[in-house]
Amino acid sequence: MVTVEGFSWTEDVARVGLLYSSPVLTSTTTTLVICLAICVKQDSKAATFNTFTSTCNCFNSLLTATPVTGNRLWKRKLTQVEGYVYNSQLDWFIKVVTDQWIKHTDAETFCNADGGRLVVLDTDEKFAYVTGLPDIQISEYYHLGADDIAVEDTFVWTTGVVMNRNRPPWAEYQPDNYLGNQNCLALFNHLFDDIFCSDHMNFICEYVLLY
Template identity: 25%
Template sequence: MKVERDQLQMSYSLLETERDQLQTNYSSLVMAKEHYIPFFHLSSAERLKACPQGWTCFSSKLYYISTERKSWSESQKDCKERGADLVIINNEEEQDFISQFTGPFWIGLSDREREGTWKWVDGTTLQEGQGYWKENQPDNYNENESCAETAKSNSQKTWNDFQCDEKLSWICEKEG
């Protein structure tokens, strides 16, 4: 029952986000039409307001919020097929944006290469003490947790290490 409720809550949250994005897209298109500016003449900031269907725009990036569930590796493969990669959280604003979604979601962080050395999918290392880990995380429970997931929380600290083979939803990110 809880799983169904969580899935419905996640679907509702995604629908709300999509509705808001459609309203923004519509406003942008009306504004562009009123000013007779072809889409390809819009600035990159104006183009982001007209976010592609199925993607959510934030700052200068596009985000795909999945509703399916896959392992961390399968999730990364799906992102790559979309011309993106699992999300890399670069700052507090992006963390706040990502943490509004119910989750849990895979993010592009793991210590699969070397236990305790957390790296983003672009190869950059997360420095000790950085990030938005939940209290007492990462803990490598049962010496079997090497991939990071995030879920909505009352706190800004939403990350947890988890078993990479577990099936979760995921968030892809690409440049706008």
């Protein structure tokens, strides 16, 4: 771990020797510390420093990776993101938005705007944590990051993970695809429910980390 200007950076040793596309800044520096300091000023989430070419890249997201000899990936350890609640056990940032009341696609755009996405509740631990938050009202609907637009009755999280259709916490008789076009997922009464994607409601964002 390296600490630079108050931020902790850890090396991802599993992804040594990879170059990622779409850096927000590329420069040549003499040391790793200078590289990380530059990326701190860019408020970047990750950096690569090439030990052979001294090339420094700052990233807000890691996209396509290609092999490059000498590259080392460093990731900034976040414990605070404005507007988000942090769960240290899950290493997870959550924001419950109750003052917008918008449709599913607009909620996703809202979350994307600050580096997040609609929340993915793909584990029992995440589900239990979110439903236990004081901002989650049992009588309110909340957009979640899954839909069955591609294949009816097969809900898929935005991460590409297919939901388990045969396990709780689905509400009774759900999903029912009411009127034939309830293709988005919501949380209601601390249970999953399929809803119209055009329905206006609260929503929950998660901040997307790079690791």
